[in-house]
Every structure is written in C-alpha cells, then in structure tokens.
Amino acid sequence: MTLTSPLVLLAELTHRCPLSCPYCSNPLELERRGRELDTQEWERVLREARALGVLQAHLSGGEPTARRDLEEIVAVCAQEGLYSNLITSGVGLTSERLARLSEAGLDHVQLSLQAIDEALADRIAGLPGAHRRKRAVAEAVTALGLPLTINAVIHRANIHETRALIDHAVALGARRIEIAHAQFVGWGLLNRPALLPRRAAVEESLAAVETARRDYAGVIVIDAVIPDYHARYPKPCMGGWGRMGLNVTPSGRVLPCHAAENIPGLDFWSVREHSLEAIWRNSPSFNAFRGEDWMREPCRSCDRRNRDFGGCRCQAMALTGDAAATDPVCHLSPHRNLVEAALAEAEAADALEDYRYRGYGAP
Amino acid sequence: MAQNSEPSTHVVAPEAVPVIPRGVRLVEDAARGGFVLLAPERVYKLDSVARHILERCDGKTSVAGIVDNLVTAFNAPRAQIERDVTAFLGGLAEKRVLEWR
Numbered sequence: 001m002t003l004t005s006p007l008v009l010l011a012e013l014t015h016r017c018p019l020s021c022p023y024c025s026n027p028l029e030l031e032r033r034g035r036e037l038d039t040q041e042w043e044r045v046l047r048e049a050r051a052l053g054v055l056q057a058h059l060s061g062g063e064p065t066a067r068r069d070l071e072e073i074v075a076v077c078a079q080e081g082l083y084s085n086l087i088t089s090g091v092g093l094t095s096e097r098l099a100r101l102s103e104a105g106l107d108h109v110q111l112s113l114q115a116i117d118e119a120l121a122d123r124i125a126g127l128p129g130a131h132r133r134k135r136a137v138a139e140a141v142t143a144l145g146l147p148l149t150i151n152a153v154i155h156r157a158n159i160h161e162t163r164a165l166i167d168h169a170v171a172l173g174a175r176r177i178e179i180a181h182a183q184f185v186g187w188g189l190l191n192r193p194a195l196l197p198r199r200a201a202v203e204e205s206l207a208a209v210e211t212a213r214r215d216y217a218g219v220i221v222i223d224a225v226i227p228d229y230h231a232r233y234p235k236p237c238m239g240g241w242g243r244m245g246l247n248v249t250p251s252g253r254v255l256p257c258h259a260a261e262n263i264p265g266l267d268f269w270s271v272r273e274h275s276l277e278a279i280w281r282n283s284p285s286f287n288a289f290r291g292e293d294w295m296r297e298p299c300r301s302c303d304r305r306n307r308d309f310g311g312c313r314c315q316a317m318a319l320t321g322d323a324a325a326t327d328p329v330c331h332l333s334p335h336r337n338l339v340e341a342a343l344a345e346a347e348a349a350d351a352l353e354d355y356r357y358r359g360y361g362a363p
Numbered sequence: 364m365a366q367n368s369e370p371s372t373h374v375v376a377p378e379a380v381p382v383i384p385r386g387v388r389l390v391e392d393a394a395r396g397g398f399v400l401l402a403p404e405r406v407y408k409l410d411s412v413a414r415h416i417l418e419r420c421d422g423k424t425s426v427a428g429i430v431d432n433l434v435t436a437f438n439a440p441r442a443q444i445e446r447d448v449t450a451f452l453g454g455l456a457e458k459r460v461l462e463w464r
Contacts, residue, residue, distance in 0.1 A: 007406060055406055081390060107386050110403075145384070146386055147386035147402075
C-alpha cells in the first residue's frame with residue numbers, strides 16, 4: 001500500500017465552547033484549557049502540516065474564537081499558504097475581531113446555525129440568546145468579502161426546517177450550506193433517542209434539498225448526503241482512515257478522525273513528542289485501519305471497499321464493540337439489525353426526549 | 364478531492380470578466396504534483412487546460428480575451444478553446460467559486 005499525503009488538517013484549537021449542543025463531535029471527556037497547545041506549538045504543527053502536503057486547515061473546536069491567539073494562528077496559515085477555514089458558532093465573535101482575522105489572512109468562515117426558530121435554536125445550543133447574534137456575524141463576514149458557509153446540523157427537532165435553513169443561508173449571503181445530518185458517535189450517540197429522525201421526515205428533507213438545488217442553481221451550493229442510518233451503504237468516512245486528513249486535539253494528540261478517541265486501545269501520538277510526519281507515517285493509530293488488510297467480510301471481498309473504506313470505524317466500535325467490523329449501517333453488515341432497532345424506536349417515539357448537553361465531567 | 368464533472372447550465376457571455384473571488388486560490392500542490400484550486404471545503408485538482416485558463420483570470424480580461432490569448436499561446440482551434448473555457452468557467456461560477464465583473 002502506498003502512503004498518500006494528507007490534504008486536510010482539522011485543528012481543534014480548544015474544547016471550550018459557550019454552546020452545549022447535544023450532537024457535539026468532541027469526545028465525551030473534554031480537554032481543559034490548561035492542557036491546550038500554546039501558540040508556538042500550533043505554529044509548529046501548522047508548518048509541519050504544510051510540509052507534509054496539507055493544503056487546508058480547518059480551525060475548529062469547541063469554539064476556536066475562545067483562543068486569544070487565533071489571529072496569530074491564522075497569520076501562520078497565511079504565511080505557509082494553508083487555506084484557513086474558521087469553523088465557528090459566531091457567539092462572542094465581534095465584527096472588530098472578524099476584521100482582524102480577515103486582515104491576518106483568513107480565507108473562509110463556516111458559521112453554524114442550530115435552527116431557524118429562535119427558541120428551538122437556543123434550546124439546541126443550550127444557551128439563551130445564542131441565535132440572535134448570528135445575523136450580525138454573517139453580515140460582517142460578507143461585508144469583508146469573505147466567503148460564508150452555513151453549517152446546519154440536522155436532526156429530529158429541526159429536520160422540518162431544511163428548506164427554511166437553505167432559504168435563510170441564501171438571505172445571509174452564504175455561497176454554500178452544509179446540511180449535515182447528526183452523527184451518532186460520542187455525544188450524538190448518547191443523545192440518539194432525541195436526535196434520530198423518522199424516515200418520513202428524512203425523505204421530506206432530502207426532497208427539499210433537491211428542490212432547493214434546482215431553485216438556487218448558481219446561487220448557493222448545497223452539500224447534503226443521505227443520513228447514513230437511512231442509507232444502504234456507509235459513508236466513506238474521512239475519505240479512508242489515514243488517507244486524506246488528520247485531526248489534532250487541543251492538547252496535541254493526533255487522530256485519524258475527530259471521533260477516534262471513542263475507540264479504546266488505540267495509541268494516539270502527540271505533537272508534543274513526535275513530528276507530524278512521524279505520526280502520519282508510523283503511529284499505530286494511523287496504521288490501524290489503513291488499506292484493506294484489517295477488513296473483515298463482507299468488506300474484504302466487497303467491490304465497494306475502495307469507495308467507502310468499510311465506513312466509519314467509530315460507528316462500528318460504538319454499535320458492535322468491534323472497530324474492525326463492517327460499519328453496521330451497511331445493509332450487508334450482519335449487525336444492521338442494531339441500526340434497524342434504533343430506527344424502529346425513533347418511529348415509535350412520540351415525544352422528543354430531553355437532551356443530555358455536552359459539558360465537562362462525566363455525562 | 365472534488366472533481367468538476369457535472370455539466371454546467373450557467374450561461375457565459377464572451378464580454379464577461381471572470382474574477383477569482385476572495386477565499387478561492389490557485390496554488391501549486393507540491394506533495395501530489397500539479398496545481399489545485401483551493402475553495403471553501405474543496406480542493407479542485409486542475410489539468411493543464413484548467414490551470415492555463417485560471418492563470419489568465421486576472422480580473423481584467425474578458426472570456427473572449429482569455430480565449431484569444433489561449434488560441435495564440437497554443438495555436439489551437441478557436442471553437443474548441445472557446446468550448447473548453449466556457450464550460451470550465453461556467454462550471455466554476457455555478458459552484459460559486461468564480462464571479463463575474
């Protein structure tokens with residue numbers, strides 16, 4: 001197997017965040033501020049990433065604007081020629097700070113929207129008033145000439161707003177929107193009973209996306225895929241384990257995907273002890289599911305194994321207890337019944353369950 | 364890596380001036396070889412035709428001007444170059460990674 005160069009770095013600058021969304025992609029055990037990499041350490045990571053072939057850096061979190069040195073981090077990306085993408089909730093982000101980030105060379109802003117309905121949005125975010133700030137942030141982004149993407153995580157409570165979210169993104173001047181169905185690992189799995197939509201709602205949402213794509217051709221790009229629980233085949237998670245990208249946690253641990261810490265027994269190396277190149281090439285966690293040797297049947301002899309790479313390792317772990325199993329959302333998986341059982345529960349449930357909000361300390 | 368394969372329905376006028384907007388950059392990809400267009404959450408791998416077209420998108424030259432320039436530079440039939448330029452730039456505009464002045 002030939003080793004490819006990574007294309008994308010997801011830099012989780014901090015796990016601190018004013019929001020507590022129940023589908024948060026951060027691990028259940030959040031890292032505290034005292035363990036975060038400092039400015040110089042991030043500068044080194046970004047330089048090493050660029051030398052390794054990375055072209056795009058997603059500056060994420062938590063809420064990345066909680067870092068006071070974000071301007072310096074953006075400036076290093078610009079110096080190195082890394083395309084910098086700020087992934088933010090916009091909460092606490094002033095137009096003055098955005099102007100400074102733009103000046104430092106920021107390339108793109110991705111702003112999250114929790115819902116259209118303000119009360120619902122604030123309930124999902126777990127923070128009253130969170131939603132109200134977003135319009136001003138979007139306006140400040142477009143006024144600076146920066147491209148804006150709206151990211152909307154879609155789940156049971158807001159899936160009926162799919163079209164309204166797209167309309168709103170157009171009104172905010174976004175060039176792109178991600179209709180991102182909630183993923184059920186970590187916090188998302190913990191909250192699955194409250195998040196998993198019914199099939200009819202999923203079908204309506206997919207139809208709304210198709211209609212909006214026709215209505216807004218050339219106006220906004222809509223990125224949306226069939227949510228994997230409702231699909232026949234798994235998603236090509238991360239474009240293949242250790243193939244396209246790497247994720248650096250706030251304390252410098254390097255993961256093949258942001259949820260990889262949900263897989264027990266993997267040895268994650270830290271940028272505090274190794275170069276990014278050594279980690280990419282040699283760390284046991286990156287090599288654990290590279291290529292095809294680790295695959296079991298039905299993946300091993302499947303003609304899609306080069307397209308979906310067996311699906312999501314974290315999901316296989318979370319549902320079957322075996323990270324090397326076929327992603328159970330695949331209709332060929334012997335564990336598809338686990339997904340069907342969750343879907344049947346979602347069909348039967350009448351009321352929305354309460355959220356278990358993300359936060360520090362055991363959930 | 365994203366591909367630009369979908370057919371474009373975008374109409375491209377010869378006098379329109381293509382502009383690469385902020386947040387979209389043409390860069391060399393040393394690790395994998397060749398040139399790429401970096402855009403929000405996208406990396407478009409460029410063949411040499413695409414690269415030569417984009418290098419001429421200076422925010423001043425019209426589509427017709429770019430076609431003229433390529434016809435001279437590559438001594439190629441105008442109709443074919445026009446087709447290539449129109450399809451490529453129209454596709455990028457539809458993906459919101461190119462604007463018109």
